[in-house]
Amino acid sequence: MDLATSFGNINWLSVFIATLSSFVLGGIWYGPLFGRTWMKLFNFSEEVLKKRSVPKTFGISILLAFIAALNLELFIGIEADVTFGTMAGFFAGFGWVATFLGILYIFEMQSLKAYLINAGYCTISLTIMGAILGAW
Secondary structure: OOHHHHHHOOOHHHHHHHHHHHHHHHHHHHHHHOHHHHHHHOOOOHHHHHHOOHHHHHHHHHHHHHHHHHHHHHHHOOOOOHHHHHHHHHHHHHHHHHHHHHHHHHHHOOOHHHHHHHHHHHHHHHHHHHHHHHHO
8 A cells, every 4th residue: 555645545524524523422422421420430520620721631632533533544445435434433443442442441440331431432433433434
C-alpha cells in the first residue's frame, strides 16, 4: 500500500463527521444514559468535574477522536461500503479496544459495570464511525 495514495484518497469531510459523531454519542452515553453511574464508579462528583480544564479535556478528546476516525478511514479503505465500514468499526471497537480495555480493567480491579460502560461507548462509537466512513 502506498501511503501517499492512501492519504490522497481520504474523504476529510467524512472523517470530520465521524469525529463529531463520537462527541454526540459521548454526550448521550456519559450524560443521560450512564452519566450518574459512571461518576459513581470512578468516584467523580460535580465539583471534581468542574475543576478540570474543559478546553484541555475536550481539545485532547477531539484530537484523539479525529486520530481514531482517520485511522479507521485508512483501515477500511476507499472501496468500502456502509456494511463493511460498520462491520470494521464494530470489530475494531469490540475486537481490539474492548478486549484491551478488559485486560486493563482486570489488572486495575475495576468493576464489570465500569468496563461495560466504557467498552460499550468505544465499540458503539467506532461502529458509528465505520458506518459513516463506509457510506462516503
